Amino acid sequence: MKAEIIAVGTELLLGQIVNTNAQFLSKELAAIGVDVYFQTVVGDNANRMKQAIETARSRADIVIFSGGIGPTQDDITKDVLAELLGLNLLMDQRSLDQIEKMFTKRGTVMTENNKRQATIIEGASPLLNETGLALGNAISHEGTHFIILPGPPKELKPMFTNQVLPWLYQHVLAGEMPIYSKMLKFAGIGESMLEDKLKDLITSQTDPTIAPYASEGEVTVRISTKAQSEREAMVKLNELELLIQQRLPEHMYASHDIPIEHVIVEMMADREQTLAAAESCTGGLLMALLTSIPGSGTMLRGGFVCYSNEMKEKLLNVPHHYLEGEDAPGAVSPEVAKVLAEQAQMITDSDYGLSITGVAGPGYSERKEVGLVYIGIAERDKETEVHELKLSGNRETIRIRSAKTILYRLWRRLVENEKLH
Amino acid sequence: MKAEIIAVGTELLLGQIVNTNAQFLSKELAAIGVDVYFQTVVGDNANRMKQAIETARSRADIVIFSGGIGPTQDDITKDVLAELLGLNLLMDQRSLDQIEKMFTKRGTVMTENNKRQATIIEGASPLLNETGLALGNAISHEGTHFIILPGPPKELKPMFTNQVLPWLYQHVLAGEMPIYSKMLKFAGIGESMLEDKLKDLITSQTDPTIAPYASEGEVTVRISTKAQSEREAMVKLNELELLIQQRLPEHMYASHDIPIEHVIVEMMADREQTLAAAESCTGGLLMALLTSIPGSGTMLRGGFVCYSNEMKEKLLNVPHHYLEGEDAPGAVSPEVAKVLAEQAQMITDSDYGLSITGVAGPGYSERKEVGLVYIGIAERDKETEVHELKLSGNRETIRIRSAKTILYRLWRRLVENEKLH
Known part of the structure; x- marks a missing residue:
């Protein structure tokens, strides 16, 4: 079974809004085993809309429209489809009554153009709108199933779930495997x-x-x-x-769709373990990723952003001669990564301490190339591990890859530690 | 001048990702006066891709592809277009060298399939990829202008802005009033x-x-x-x-498109002023925003993530009786926001100290409602300002709005201080 989605709206073609309806509908259709081979976006223009419908019906069994059924003059989806199929556009009395009642309730007068929202193509099933006024339509015609939905996602989603899915299972998918x-x-x-x-x-x-x-x-x-x-x-x-x-x-x-920081927060919360970090070039990004996960409050005790050498010394006790002097390894070095991780762990009395120090660019520092990053993982009473990374990309890419790499290394270490117990 | 966008990718048809590229490209094209009448999404399938290209070239002057030029077997956009136009697919040596160099730098082995990313259609202009590996192509053929871009937005956007726009102005829009x-x-x-x-x-x-x-x-x-x-x-x-x-x-x-953190970094760098922060519910997000801006290293001296009450006491000297006890204002309070901001400023000896403490949800804490956030701005030898925010949205929204609000308040303060001098 093949479906095609036609999103209608000039605002999509101008890039004013993003086509989240196509994503929602595609995902829902994939979940019931209906293949979507094409998505199309077309403006509020009768000729171009007819072109899109002709193309879609020639290659799909189900054609789903989103948008173009509101009260204004440029809402023409139902009109265009009715004309193309050679069918009349009628008024759905129940839907019209509902619209009139809503205006009475609001205490405002219903303007004539609002009646357009209650129209139905001759022979179609009405799809009631639980969260808005425009009536949806579903009609099977000469082997193609047409479904017309409203544009606003908060109207389209419940209409699809509560009305279209049952209609599809009754009229189109009877007997199909999900x-x-x-x-x-x-x-x-x-x-x-x-x-x-x-x-x-x-x-x-x-x-x-x-x-x-x-x-x-x-x-x-x-x-x-x-x-x-x-x-x-x-x-x-x-x-x-x-x-x-x-x-x-x-x-x-x-084995489900979550980021690695989510797995780490869950693992550490389960074991009541705690974590702290000292970030130089990532400047808080690692901790921001971890704290984006609900429940991270119990495992992430706290941490430090230590961009300047002075703060590395003052907040994290990095020896001055590591940072400055002719033979100093410098801020971007395995030595400093090691101290930062160990100090983060010790100062906060956490189980683990993480550190990131590197050159995110643009422009090198300490005569070291952009993309050179050292990451450290300290653990209470254990050897500290330090890794050298050579990353490519721009500043943002290097920062996010540094953070994701240390999360990966931490996950590996947590898994290894699990095995030991 | 009419353009059509063809986004390629089965992940779009399965609804796994949303087509933000079509929005970006439509908006950019509208800005240079090019009309977009159709957007199409098609999967990684040669026959259906050919159908989409034939339809697009019959009605548009410019056809822009996004996606399907990565290293894997199902990345076939260039292959399909080359075949349809009856042109050869060649290897762009410069781009291939760049890919090989990147793998050498990373210290990993380049697999054979990565070479696919360096291909170019005979006669096309190469579009260099500043933030990834796949080479873009631009070619004018029998009156239609074809532009092939990578799928990841962070590669597509700079390629469009820095390479496609100049190419369009040179080859397609010459003579148009820009x-x-x-x-x-x-x-x-x-x-x-x-x-x-x-x-x-x-x-x-x-x-x-x-x-x-x-x-x-x-x-x-x-x-x-x-x-x-x-x-x-x-x-x-x-x-x-x-x-x-x-x-x-x-x-x-x-009056140009930069985030507010960029303006702040520039203002403070100009005046050689420094900043530190203490973040509770935002957990590093504020500092991550600031440090995403190149040059922030000189102004952001450092900072603290103090998620737990214990760390608020230990790292930032918040009095114990502010945090615990029957009459304690609690961690989410104007009192604690004030101490956090002042201590961040003092401990790091910065000109300004920022603080954020609040309930990002899900689930309340200290019996305070989700979205209640206090932000503080301390300044050397000045009164500290504290604001109460009542934000709506989910955890991520509340965190980002908290960070953006304190940046706005800091900007206002910097502007006011400027006037005084």
């Missing part, structure tokens, strides 16, 4: 390296399917299958997940 | 309030045009005009800017 998915999450590995490691699986596998995609510092792999029941699907998905996990045990940190 | 714009930036005011204050100007004005749009904690107003020369445009734009600035003198902080 799709189930799982999202596997990886860190410490790039998208292309990950794909390389899973290459044979990705090419040979047809059910479940495997699809990797990357975001900053993380890679997600979606595995999906069609099945009669959730139970049947989970057997297949869990089997494949295990296979993938065995290939990349040091990188797969979750 | 559009000139200015971006006016506002803080401490919402979009609807701002629109209300400028209502008469927005409705009466046809040249220059005025378009406001909002992002988290800031409002941007774009004023645009077509003109023969930059000089002629600037006369008109500056006149309107002055008019707008006189309406909202306490809110307009810049």
Whole structure:
């Protein structure tokens, strides 16, 4: 079963708003096993809208419109579709009564143009609007199923969930198998390296399917299958997940869609462990990531931003001769990363102390190149680990990759420590 | 001049990501007077991509692709377009060298599939990627101008601004009267309030045009005009800017598109002033915003994240009886905001000290409601100011609005102090 989404609205073509409706509808359709091969955006223009409808009906079974059914003159979606199908546009009396009642309640007068929102194409099922005034329409015509929804997401979403889904299952999808998915999450590995490691699986596998995609510092792999029941699907998905996990045990940190900082906050909260950080070039970004997760308050005891050498000395007791002098290793050095991590741990009396010191650019410092970063992980009564990173990208990229890399290293260490117990 | 945008990517059709590239490109094209009549999304599938290209070239002068030029097997945008145009796909040596160098620098091995990112269609202009590896392409062929851009927004945006715009002006828009714009930036005011204050100007004005749009904690107003020369445009734009600035003198902080933290870093660097912060509920976000600006190293001396009460006492000397006990004002109180700001200033010996303490949610703390936040600004030898905020939204929204509000208040204070000198 194939669907196509046509979002209507000049405001989309001018870039004034982003097309979140297409995302919502695509995700919902994927979840019930309906393939979306095209999304289109067209303005409030009858000729171009007809073009888009003709193209869509030639290649899809279901055509879903969002937008263009409000009260103003440029809201013409229903008019255009009715004309194209050679059907009349009627007035839905129940919907009209509802609109009139709403205006009476507000104590305002209903203007004539508001009646346009109650129109229905001859033979269509009305889709009631729980959170607005414009009536949706659903109609099957010569083998194509057309669904017209309002543009505002807060009207479109409940209408889709509460009215369109039942209509689809009754009229279109009777007997179809639904799709189930799982999202596997990886860190410490790039998208292309990950794909390389899973290459044979990705090419040979047809059910479940495997699809990797990357975001900053993380890679997600979606595995999906069609099945009669959730139970049947989970057997297949869990089997494949295990296979993938065995290939990349040091990188797969979750089997649902959460960032690595979320996993760390959960792990540490479970064990009642605490953490502190001292950040130089990331300037608070690492701690901002951790504290974006609800519940981080109990594990992140506190931390330091120590941009200047003076603050590294004053707040974190870095020896002066590490920072200045002819033979000093300098602020961007493994020595300083080590002291920062250990001091962050000790001063706050936390279980772990993290540190980041590096050159985020633009422009080098201490004659060290942009992208050179040292990260440190200290642990109470244990050896401190320090890693050298050579990162590429601009200032923002280097900062986020530094933070994501230390989170990855910390996760590895927490997993290792778990094994020891 | 008509353009059409084709976003390529199965992840868009599955609703895993939202098509922000189409919005960005549409907005940028509108700003230079190019009409966008259609946006299309198509998956990583050669046949369907060809269909979309054929349709687009039949009705548009410029076709812009985003996505499908990464290293993996399903990245086929360049391959498909080359085949459709009957042109060869070559290797761009300079771009290949750059990719190899990057892998050497990282100390990792370049896998074979990464070479795909350096391909170029025979006769196309290479569009260099400043923030990633995949090379963009621009080619004029039989009256249609094709532009291929990478999918990740952080790669697409600089490539469009720095490479595509000059290419378009040289090859496509030569002779057109260019559009000139200015971006006016506002803080401490919402979009609807701002629109209300400028209502008469927005409705009466046809040249220059005025378009406001909002992002988290800031409002941007774009004023645009077509003109023969930059000089002629600037006369008109500056006149309107002055008019707008006189309406909202306490809110307009810049006349080009920079965030308020950028203005603050520049102002303080100019005056050789320094700053420190103590963050509770924002957990480093305020300092991360400031340190995202190059050059912030000289003004942001350092700072503290003091999530727990214990750290507020230990690192920032908040009196114990402020935090605990029956009559204690508690961590989320004007009293604690004041001490945190003053201590941050004093401990680091900075000119200014900032503090944020509040309930970001989900779930209240100290029986105080979610969204209650206190911010403090201390200044050497001056009275400390404390403000109470009642913010709505989710955890992330409350955190970012808290940080943006204190930046706005600091900017106001810096401006006032400037006047006194």
